[in-house]
Amino acid sequence: MSDGDFIEVCEKALDPAICAALIQRFDSSGEAVRGATGGGVDVKLKDSWDIHISGRAQWLDAERVLNAAMMAGLMRYLRKYPYTLLAPLSLSMPDAESSAPSQGLMRSVWWRCRTIC
Numbered sequence: 649m650s651d652g653d654f655i656e657v658c659e660k661a662l663d664p665a666i667c668a669a670l671i672q673r674f675d676s677s678g679e680a681v682r683g684a685t686g687g688g689v690d691v692k693l694k695d696s697w698d699i700h701i702s703g704r705a706q707w708l709d710a711e712r713v714l715n716a717a718m719m720a721g722l723m724r725y726l727r728k729y730p731y732t733l734l735a736p737l738s739l740s741m742p743d744a745e746s747s748a749p750s751q752g753l754m755r756s757v758w759w760r761c762r763t764i765c
Contacts, residue, residue, distance in 0.1 A: 654732075656724075658717075673710065680699050682696070683697060684698075
C-alpha cells in the first residue's frame with residue numbers, strides 16, 4: 649500500500665478460530681443467496697453469496713463480533729485519517745456581507761487539520 653491512497657487492510661481483525669467458525673457457520677446455514685446491489689443481482693458487479701444477519705436473533709452473536717472488529721478497524725482508520733470525519737459535515741458559515749453560506753470555514757478547518765495533525 650502506498651501512503652495516501654486511503655485503502656487500509658486490517659490484518660488479523662478477527663481471531664483465526666472465530667473467523668473459521670463464522671465461515672463454517674455461513675457455509676452450513678443454507679441461508680446464502682446471491683449478492684445483490686441496488687439494481688438487483690448482477691455478478692459482473694457483485695459476485696458474492698450473502699446472508700442478511702443484522703437484527704436476526706440466530707446471528708446476533710456473529711453480528712456483535714463482526715461489528716466489534718469493524719469498529720476497531722474504523723477507529724484505527726479515523727486516527728490515521730482524522731480529516732475523514734470532516735467531509736460529511738460540509739461546514740459553512742454565513743458570509744459577513746451577503747449572509748450567503750461560505751465554505752471559508754471548511755477551508756480553515758482543513759488547513760488547521762493538515763497543520764496540526
